[in-house]
C-alpha cells in the first residue's frame with residue numbers, strides 16, 4: 413500500500429490550489445472543528461465554500477460524529493472521486509480519515525494538520541478512527557490520505573498547552589527510533605527542523621509496516637499505559653491532552669524498561685529529564701496508577717492476561733512485542 417506523500421510548504425492555500433488543479437478534483441469539501449474553522453479555514457475560502465464544522469475536542473471523537481459528517485457529505489452530493497480536506501488537529505484528521513474511508517466505500521481525502529501534534533504524528537500514517545465511549549481509538553480503519561500538507565503557518569494561533577502536548581510524540585519518536593532527532597530536541601534545534609525530521613521518521617516507519625503488525629508498533633512506546641491513562645480521565649469526564657497522557661505513559665514505561673533490564677538507568681533518566689524539561693510533566697500518582705492498572709487489561713493491544721509494551725533499549729533504538737504479566741509491571 414502506498415503511504416501518503418508529505419508536502420512541506422510555507423503556504424498551504426497555494427500548495428493545495430495547485431495540487432487540486434493538477435489532479436482536477438470536481439468538488440472539494442473541508443472538514444474543520446470550530447477552532448480550525450475560525451483560525452485556519454479562512455486562507456482556503458477561495459478554494460471551496462463547502463465546509464463541515466464539528467465541535468472541537470476529544471469528547472466528540474465518537475461514532476455519532478461520523479454519522480453527522482456522512483449526512484453532510486450526502487447533502488453536498490459528495491462522490492467517491494471528490495476530495496475531503498481534513499483541516500485540524502489529530503481529532504479532525506482521525507475522524508475525517510475514518511469518515512472518508514467508509515463514505516461510499518472510500519472517498520479521497522488529504523490531511524492538512526493544524527496542531528504541532530498532528531503535523532509531527534497524528535496526520536501521518538493512515539490510522540483513522542474514533543473512541544468508543546471512553547475507550548481510545550476502538551473503532552477505525554487504516555486509510556491513507558492522498559497527501560499530508562504540512563505548513564507551520566497555522567501554529568501562530570495554537571494555544572501554548574497544545575505545543576507542550578506535541579513534545580510527547582516527538583520525544584517518543586526520537587527516544588525509540590532516531591537518536592539524531594532526540595539530540596536535536598535536547599539541543600533546542602529549530603522547531604521546523606525537528607518537525608520535518610520527526611514527520612519523515614514516522615512516515616518511513618509506516619512505509620515499512622503499514623498495518624502495524626511489527627516494526628510500526630515501536631511507535632506505541634508510552635501508549636500502552638498512556639492510552640489507559642487517557643481513557644481513565646475520559647471516563648470521569650475530565651479529558652487530558654493526548655500528549656500529556658503519552659508523557660505520563662512514557663515516564664511509567666521507562667520505569668518498567670529500567671526494572672526489567674531493557675534500558676540502563678542513565679538512558680532512562682536522560683529520556684525522563686527531556687520529558688520534564690520540555691513538558692514539566694511529573695510521573696503519575698499512586699492513586700492514578702491504581703485506576704490506570706484496571707483499564708490496562710481492557711487495552712485493545714493486549715491479548716490474554718499479558719500486557720504488550722514497546723520499550724526503548726537504547727536512545728534511538730527500541731523493541732516491540734514485549735509481553736509482561738500483571739505482577740511483573742511495577743512503576
Ligand SMILES: NC(=O)c1ccc[n+]([C@@H]2O[C@H](COP(=O)([O-])OP(=O)(O)OC[C@H]3O[C@@H](n4cnc5c(N)ncnc54)[C@H](O)[C@@H]3O)[C@@H](O)[C@H]2O)c1
Nearest residue numbers: 447451468501502503526527529530534539566569570654
Ligand atoms: N492517527 C494517529 O496515528 C494518531 C497519532 C497521535 C495522536 N492521534 C490522535 O490525535 C488526537 C490529538 O490530536 P491534537 O493534540 O492535535 O488534538 P486536537 O485535534 O483536539 O487539537 C487540539 C485543540 O487545538 C485546536 N486547534 C487545532 N488547530 C488549531 C490552530 N491552528 N489554532 C488554534 N487552535 C487550534 C483544536 O480545535 C483543539 O481544541 C487524539 O485523539 C489522538 O488519539 C492520532
